[in-house]
Every structure is written in structure tokens, then in C-alpha cells.
Amino acid sequence: MTQSDAQPSQDPAFEAAYQAAREGLREGGIPIGAALARGGMVIASGHNERVQNGDPIAHGEMSALRAAGRQKSYRDTTLYTTLAPCAMCAGTIIQFKIPRVVVGEARTFGGEFELLRSRGVEVVVLDDQRCVDMMRTFQEENPELWAEDIAE
Ligand SMILES: [Zn+2]
Numbered sequence: 001m002t003q004s005d006a007q008p009s010q011d012p013a014f015e016a017a018y019q020a021a022r023e024g025l026r027e028g029g030i031p032i033g034a035a036l037a038r039g040g041m042v043i044a045s046g047h048n049e050r051v052q053n054g055d056p057i058a059h060g061e062m063s064a065l066r067a068a069g070r071q072k073s074y075r076d077t078t079l080y081t082t083l084a085p086c087a088m089c090a091g092t093i094i095q096f097k098i099p100r101v102v103v104g105e106a107r108t109f110g111g112e113f114e115l116l117r118s119r120g121v122e123v124v125v126l127d128d129q130r131c132v133d134m135m136r137t138f139q140e141e142n143p144e145l146w147a148e149d150i151a152e
Pocket residue numbers: 059060061085086087088089090
């Protein structure tokens with residue numbers, strides 16, 4: 001069974017984030033995707049583009065938020081991401097007052113759950129095996145690129 005054949009999530013917004021990550025992988029980038037949704041409807045999705053665009057800030061969450069454009073309020077939105085958010089993305093989630101984050105997995109990168117929760121953000125972890133497999137394979141094949149992405 002290939003990764004793309006693995007059991008899909010029931011949530012279309014999470015699926016949009018996952019498909020964005022796959023698109024990033026096909027482009028030769030880091031396979032992390034995200035989507036911003038309101039009331040179950042996807043506003044926009046995006047993926048990590050630091051390799052494609054030479055942009056160190058273009059994490060998946062940042063790309064999805066940029067693609068969504070200006071929003072009057074984020075208080076009724078949910079941010080979906082295939083991987084636990086880093087400090088930069090967690091800070092942006094807090095800054096925009098996004099109340100809820102749904103995370104594909106936190107096994108390959110622990111992220112900043114404590115920071116998010118300390119600021120009242122609800123964090124849901126799906127522990128999606130496809131996301132774990134995708135990141136493990138990427139990290140094994142591209143250790144330098146991965147270390148650069150998380151500044152280690
Ligand atoms: Zn990030």
C-alpha cells in the first residue's frame with residue numbers, strides 16, 4: 001500500500017492540507033501542508049515553499065495563511081496542518097487569534113503545543129499514519145534540508 005492509498009481522513013479540510021503536502025513533495029520541497037477552514041469549508045491551502053521559493057518563512061501554515069489573504073477575523077477558523085507547528089507558526093496562530101489547530105502528527109517533530117495551549121488554543125492531534133510516513137521518509141532522505149527547516 002502506498003502512502004496515497006492509505007486510509008484517508010474523514011475531514012476534507014485536513015485532506016486539503018495533506019494533499020498540499022504531497023504537492024510540495026512532488027515539487028521537490030519539504031512535505032508539510034496546511035489549510036485554513038471556516039465552518040468546515042476550506043478558505044485556502046498551502047505548503048512549505050522554502051526550497052521552491054528560497055523563502056525561509058514559507059512554512060506550510062504561513063503559505064496557507066498567505067493564500068487565504070486578509071480575513072476580518074480568524075476567531076471562527078481552524079488551521080489544519082500535517083505536522084506540529086513550530087514556534088514561528090505557533091506565534092502567528094496566537095497573533096491572529098486562531099482558536100483551533102488540527103495537527104496530522106507530532107511524532108517526527110514535537111512542535112509548540114505547550115505554547116499554543118498556554119494561550120488558549122485548542123490543539124487536536126490526529127496521529128495520521130500517512131503524515132508520519134511522509135515525514136519519516138523525507139527526513140531520512142534529506143537530513144540537511146530538514147535540519148535547516150527547523151533551524152537545528
Ligand atoms: Zn512553522
